[in-house]
Amino acid sequence: MVNSWSGQRLPHPPRRLPVAGDFLAVSPRTPAQSMMGYADLGPLYELKLFGQRVVLVNSAELAAELCDESRFAKAIPSAVAVMRAFVGDGLVTAYNDEPNWRLAHDLLVPAFTQGAMRRYHPVMVRASDELLARWDRAAGNPAAEPVDVPGDMTRVTLETIGRAGFSQSFGSFDGDAQHPFVAAMVAVLAESQRAALMAAVPGSRVFARVAERNYRQKVRYLWEFVDDIIARRRAASDGDGAGPDDLLGLMLNAAHPETGERLDGQNIRYQILTFLAAGHETTSSALSFTLYYLASNPGLARRAVEETDAVLGTDPGAVPTYEQVPRLRYLRRVLDESMRLWPPAPGFGREPRENTVIGGRYTMTTDDHAVVLLPRVHRDPAVWGPDAEEFNPDRFDPGNSRGRMPHALKMFGTGERSCIGRQFALHEAVLVLARLLRRYELETEPGYRLRVAERATLMPVGLRLRITPR
DSSP states (O other), X not given: OXXXXXXXXXXXXXXXXXXXXXXXXXXXXXXXHHHHTTGGGOSEEEEEETTEEEEEEOOHHHHHHHTOTTTEEEEOOHHHHTTHHHHTTOTTTOOTTOHHHHHHHHHHGGGGSHHHHHXXXXXXXXXXXXXXXXXXHHHTOTTSOOEEHHHHHHHHHHHHHHHHHHSOXXXXXXXXXOOHHHXXXXXXXXXXXXXXXXXXXXXXXXXXXXXXXXXXXXXXXXXXXXXXXXXXXXXXXXXXTOSOSSHHHHHHHXXXXXXXXXXXXXXXXXXXXXXXXXXXXXXXXXXXXXXXXXXXXXXXXHHHHHHHHHHHOSOTTOOOOTTTGGGOHHHHHHHHHHHHHSOSSOEEEEEESSSEEETTTEEEOTTOOEEEEHHHHTTOHHXXXXXXXXXXXXXXXXXXXXXXOTTSOOTTOOGGGSOTTHHHHHHHHHHHHHHHHHHEEEEEOTTOOOOEEESSSEEESSOEEEEEEO
């Protein structure tokens, strides 16, 4: 018998309640990690929250099938759809039939060519210089507190995307205080995820009015901040198209080569917010988890240090060139392995282009969608082996990767809607990691155990490192 999303019931967590469904099975603070706990339900299972249904995919084999672009397209699950309240039809949140997605994508592709990446490299170096200066002060002071890894990775990634994309500095290293933009962005992302989970709860809006009012105030602040960036750039260029050669310049001045269309002002605002949010949050997450694993595995850290010394030399003050960064292959494998276990974005949605069957059993109609739960797919023993829960960068050695199931690793999404800034993020992350490893010995605080917070991305909680000069 064929199982259907709208027909025969799929497996679900135990102790389902008559009205609330599986509400008690999902933590509002850590929904993805709650869902990871149900791997024993099989390759595909459902959650019902007050009548709202979510279908989760645990299996790499089913995930690979859903990544077939000829049969499936991106779906916007509720956890992403709620973000449209402040980023509208930006690249991540646009529906497939919205014209601004294709227009923005086509206009912005030139911003991520190899030539563009070479232009961004010095910007990344300067932002990482400021991070090193901050850590030097801590490393040289025996009384200094351990460094706040997620906080400092957020500083360097926000400065990088702000300066490279929009010629906008946030003064992240001017002091210890967090820039108001970051605080507002984090609060809005966290509230969006809470709202997505609570939307199905009857009467929840009655109890959320104060939170919603605060949310809207923060959204207005973010909009006004970005609109000011746009207005200042327009005024500086005075309509002649002059100005920095960055993402904002492309959005303001470029026309589609075939249609002549340009992005309107509102969509430019949405795209800037999308890049600022996705461009710093995801890379900050990847860097933070990677530094945790390096500090927790001294033997692996030594291998990474030996490689950085061999490729970059032993002078901790020397600046890596653009060409040297891709040669740090072992460090890249360490980064990939950390994102395998803890992908910055924990999932993505897929919907069929027409009625179809997946796994030879499950019927999907065009009204159905599924969420690929990446931390489970990336831990599927059928692909990654019985030690899939362990951290092992050698999984990505070319010899070990050969023959691996396609689409088993999808931390940047899939298909034409995958992350347009993937190469930017990877280059930045490897550069920052290499510069830190050349300069410092890393050690976690005694007794630290990894805990993971969830907002739009996954992030280590309370991760602080003791650092000493090499």
